[in-house]
Amino acid sequence: MKRTIKKVAVIGSGIMGSGIACHFANIGVEVLLLDIIPKELTDAESKKGLTLESKAVRNRIVNEHLANSLKSKPSPIYSQKFASRITTGNTTDDMAKIAAVDWVIEVVVERLDIKKVVFEQIDQYRTPGTLVTSNTSGIPIHFMSEGRSEDFQKHFCGTHFFNPARYLKLFEIIPGPKTSTEVLDFLNNYGEQFLGKTSVVAKDTPAFIGNRIGVFGIQSLFHLVKEMNLTIEEVDKLTGPVIGRPKSATFRTVDVVGLDTLVHVANGIYENCPEDEAHELFKLPDFINKMVENKWFGSKTGQGFYKKVDKDILSLDLDTLEYRPAKKASFATLELTKTIDKPINRFKVLLKGTDKAGEFYRKSFAALFAYVSNRIPEISDELYKIDDAMKAGFGWENGPFEIWDAIGVEKGIEIIKAEGHTPAPWVSEMLASGNTSFYTIKEGATYFYDIATKSQIKVPGQDAFIILNNIRESKKVWSNSGAIIEDIGDGILNIEFQSKMNTIGGDVLQAINKGIDLAEKEYTGLVIGNQAANFSVGANIGMIFMMAVEQEYEELNIAIKMFQDTMMRVRYSSIPVVVAPHGMTFGGGCEMSLHADKVVAAAETYMGLVEFGVGVIPGGGGSKELTLRASDLFRKNDVELNTLQEYFLTIAMAKVSTSGHEAFDTGLLQHGKDIIVVNKDRQIAEAKKHALLMAEAGYTQPIRRNDIKVLGKQALGMFLVGTDQMLAGKYISEHDKKIANKLAYVMAGGDLSEPTLVSEQYLLNLEREAFLSLCTERKTLERIQYMLKAGKPLRN
Incomplete structure (x- = not known):
């Protein structure tokens, strides 16, 4: 049957x-969010003359919870x-309103x-066929559906989101005894395609997959920190x-999640997994019990392993359980990995370390x-699900089996035995069968070792993705030190940056x-x-700084013009160019997106022209482009200055979107042209699809603009x-004013006596001149230098 989700009901309005x-x-x-009614009035409600029958009172709990959630940062x-x-x-x-929803989530x-x-209530009111799922983090699913109707049990399972639900990608699906295959298949696909998650079907075992492994890892460190006499700063340095x-x-991380949450899961595993060979590891160490007794749960109680006092961050001494100033941690072994960019390539060096870090x-x-x-x-038949769960639920770049392969x-096996542990027999059997790794890459796809068949099987669900790691070498068309051009099929090339950040x-x-050639x-x-x-975090400001310090202004002018010309090639090539931004998309990365035929942005895209932070204006076409976009929005009888001012403030205030939608x-993105993809894993494939659609529709090279009204x-x-x-009110500094005035000159089109139609090149020339003149300013050089050293902007 075809199933669509138009409306869901969420029962329980707490943080999760x-x-x-x-x-x-x-x-x-569309969402219906429900919670219980209060048992008594607050003082404020009593003073207003409200009663327990007032709607505002009856919905107070749910409304307060939702309001607090919407105010929280990062935003949900x-x-x-x-x-x-x-x-x-x-x-x-x-x-009773749940009769009209397609999915009820408890x-x-x-x-x-x-x-x-x-x-029991849900079963009473739901329409037959409605999905019902529980977000439990550990209660066995089969206990929850006991005594419910046949239709309820058929459409019931666990769907465990990780907190925060917007940002963490893991979506564990845990079938009950009678859950239909159709429901599991639907939820698996819906999680990937619509919710943007990594869907993992787990077994109905305590803590499922993510928390079983994740909490083991944390509990293991709790014991190891005492055994090796490490500080919490040292452990955080080693495990970041x-x-x-x-x-x-x-x-x-424990402070953010809440120590009480972790303890609840650890206790559940300890009580319900007596046969686990690491059973005793889930027993809480004395220092954790003391913290629980003191209610030092972390951020929610104002103190945990760390505590903020005024502007200072204090750390907990695990021996004395007293807070002290944080100590800087450093290890010789970590220094050896500084030249290794990818974490997966560091593990061989780290595990060979001869200092405390290596141990x-x-x-x-x-x-x-x-x-x-x-x-x-026990918890999964397939090893890749464990890796997927740890990457999506705990933010690990590589799962444990991927690290083991590395x-x-x-x-x-040698290290495991040396430390007194015993690997599962199937690992040795795998090696004996001629399979020397848990994963292999074949024809652009990832295969995993399947224990049942003792062979490598293709990881399911990859067909919707283009995984650049899998094709980078086999499909490479051209490369240099900063980028690789890959053939991603059907006549479409992809340019992948490889420079630092x-x-x-x-x-x-x-x-x-x-790539355009x-x-x-x-x-x-x-x-x-x-x-x-x-x-991309933008242009290489280190290069700009060196040229400016050496006063190589002609070379800097040529470099900026090359940047501008390249952005204009992105706009005016004879083939469609689609840019696929995600995460930090700052400065030049944003300017590239502004010049694309289409932007296919990830939902988690933080986009902004942030050049003011380093004392310049956007010089790669960004100032020009927002002037052009303002001009395109001018309408007869509108106050055109107001439209231009909005775009001016986007740059002058260095506004950064907190999502692709923002x-x-x-x-910075345009309705009707640019689109958002919720699942970042699908982004390259989606961008390719749109490039093909434009090409097949008969793409025509655009004509350069000379009709921009300034x-x-x-x-x-x-x-x-x-x-x-702004300067008089002390909202900005003298140098801020100087930068803003340079931007104003560009976006006004200069000091023309009346509104005039100009070309893009006219604006690009103004933009470049302003950028170069700011690079001669000492305070701009101070800002660039501070950004390079501290990684944050300087206000001077």
Whole structure:
């Protein structure tokens, strides 16, 4: 049967429930969010003369929870206007409304007795065929559906979102005893295609896959930190970005998630997994018990492993359980990996370390490798699901079996045994069968070792994706030090940046021009996209700084003109060019998107022209392009200055969108032309599809614009008065004013006496002159230097 989701009901509006409701609103689904009614009035309600029968009182809990969620940072919603898709109510008055929804998601407190009462109510009101799922993080699914109707049980399973629901990609689907295959297949596909998740079908075992392995890893470190006499700063240094984990590493992550949440899951595993060979590891160490007793749960209680006092961050001494100033952690082994860009390539070096760091990595990875091998087939029959769960649910760049492959399967077994652990027998059987790795790449697809057949099987679901890691070498057409051009099939090329942070320097510009040359001669279209953490943080400001310091202004002028000319080639080539931004898309990365025939942006795209932060204006066509876009919006009898001012402020305030959708509000993406993809894994394939569609529709090379209306002195005067007032009010510095006035001159089209139609090249010349003149300013050089050293803007 065909199943569509137009409306969902979320029962339970706490942090998780509100987050799930917001994410469904993000993708355009209507949401009914329900919670219990209050048992008593607040003082404020009593003073207003309200009663327990007042609607505002009866919906107070759900409305407060949702409001708090919408105010939280990072935001659970792509755009605040999407919150209108959520309707609130309570489980006493509004439960009957679930008869009109397609999917009911239960997100109430983790108590089986309460959940069973809720499911009894749901069974009473739901329409047969409606999906019912629980967001439980550990209660066995088969307990929850006991006593429910046959139709309920057929359409019931667990769907475990990870918090925060918008950002963490793992979507565990846990079948009940009678869940139909159709329901599982539907949810698996819906999670991937519509929710933008990594769907993993898990077994109904305690904590499922993600939390079983993730909590093991954290508990293992809790014990190891005492055994090796490590500080929490040292552990966070060792378990953060250096091994492809989030910056919050271990202890900061626990503070954010909440120690009480972690303890709840760990206790559940300890109580329900007596046969687990690592059973005793899930027993909480004394220092954790003391923290729980003190209610030091982390961010939610103001202190955990870290505590903020005024502007200082204090760390917990695990021996004395007293807070002290944070200590800087450093290890010789980590220094050896500084020249290795990709975390997956660092593990061989880290595990060979002769200092405390090397010992730590051998102990922790030996325990992890042994544990994951022994969880098959208990929690999953397929090893790739464990890797997927850890990457999507815990933000690991590489899963445990991928890391094990990176150091070599035999070497991994050697380390496991040296540390006193025992790997599962199937690992040795795998090697004996002639399979030397857990994964292989064949014909652009990933294969995994299947224990049942003792052979490599293709990981399912890849057909909707283009995975650049799998085709980079086999489909390479051309490369230099900064980028690779790949043939992604059907006459479409892809340009993938390879520079540090995907900055745009001469090598990347050369690759873009080469890619356009090749596509115009032999191919159909071009995509500019990559699958790194961020699309691009902008131009190589280190190169700009060196030229400016050496006063090589002619060379700098040539470099900026090359950047501008390359952006104009993106706009005016004879083939369609689609840009696929995601993550940080700053400065030059944003300018590239502005010049594309179409932008296929990930929902998590943080786009902005941030050049003011380093003391310049956008010089790669960004200032020109927003002037052009303002001109295209001028309408008869409109106040044109207001439209231009909006675009001026987008640059002058260095506005950065907090999602792809918000980039439409700032004018950096355009309705009717650019689109958003929720699942980043599908982005390159989607961009390719749109390049093909444009080519097949008969793409015509655009004609260069010479009809851009600029307002001259009329606009310039308004902007200059505005910057004077901002300086007088001490909102900006003298140098901020200077930069803003340069931008004003460009976007006004100069000090023309009346509104005039000009060409793009006219504006590009003004833009370049302004950029170069700012590069001669000492305060601009100070800003660039500070950004290069500290990684954040300087206000001077």
